[in-house]
Amino acid sequence: MSNEFTPIDHKNNSDHCIVSTLKKRKCTDDDNSYFRSYADIEIHEDMIADSVRTSAYRTAILKNYRQLYKKTVIDVGAGTGILSIFCVQAGAKHVYAVEASDMARQIEKLAAANNMQHRLSFWDTVPQDMYKINMASMRTYAEQCLMSRPHVMEVPGYWLQSHPQKLCDIDLYTVTTADLKTIEASFEFSCFGSTDINGFVVWFSVRFPGHITLSTSPYDSVTHWCQTVLYCQSMPVEQDSKVQGHLELRQSQANHRHLHITLKYRADDQSELEQVYSMGGDGS
Ligand SMILES: C[S@@+](CC[C@H](N)C(=O)[O-])C[C@H]1O[C@@H](n2cnc3c(N)ncnc32)[C@H](O)[C@@H]1O
DSSP states (O other): OGGGEEEEOHHHHOSEEEOSSSOEEEOOHHHHHHHHHTTSHHHHHHHHHOHHHHHHHHHHHHHTGGGTTTOEEEEETOTTSHHHHHHHHTTOSEEEEEOOSTTHHHHHHHHHHTSOOOOOOOOOOOOOOOOOOOOGGGHHHHHHHHTTSOEEEOOOGGGOOSOOOOOOOOOTTTOOTGGGSEEEEEEEEEOSSSEEEEEEEEOOEEEETTTEEEEOOTTSOOOTTOEEEEEEEEEEEOTTOEEEEEEEEEEOSSOTTSEEEEEEEEETTSOOEEEEEEGGGOOO
């Protein structure tokens, strides 16, 4: 396998990082901190342990082997190199694994060993102690914090108070970076019953060729992406109440990997509310 598999660590080649086939640009501080985060084993452990994700990628690659068989493949953002190995298994003639973080060091070992060293132990969940102290005074501040950024968390399907609605469809064959600068969509839900709405849940699904779907829906097996919750002002609704709104996801100017989210929403004839969420605490 090692003959067919070439890890490329382009940090070794120059002080530039390749971000596209068209131009090179210098790594910014944000890039460096992003790549440092991917040098850590834990994030890769999370991704590989997420069997919904990794199995969907594996099935998509192996089922579509005709597009890879005897071809030269470039795996941009290879991480541990696991997808590169799948491409080798699918019959690729040569796979170039491109990885900017220090994880590139490990890819070579992985290729040589010809199999993935699955880690068997993971961090234990830290137990939450009960201190028996009244901390109700923290509530307002806690709400402000909750509503200032998106929360990635596991949402049980029974929390949802309406059918899901598709906000956008992105064709990865044709999408451009300009298309992704801002994504916006309006939505309208019909509520299941009388309750208080405290947030909106966002997730995605990927359709691969060959009728393979990787879903991160709360109704499907959990993945390491979980779901994203946008907490909002509590809003009372009844059976069949109409919740209408508008969601805008805008690429942050301060860090192109962060999103600035604006959510407008209202139930029936209640007045419209607006909530703004920023990733990484940058408000731009
Ligand atoms: C989401 S991880 C996926 C890792 C691996 N493909 C997998 O599925 O397990 C993205 C990886 O891409 C790398 N990466 C992101 N941008 C890159 C770039 N411009 N050049 C090289 N590697 C990059 C990151 O360091 C990270 O390891």
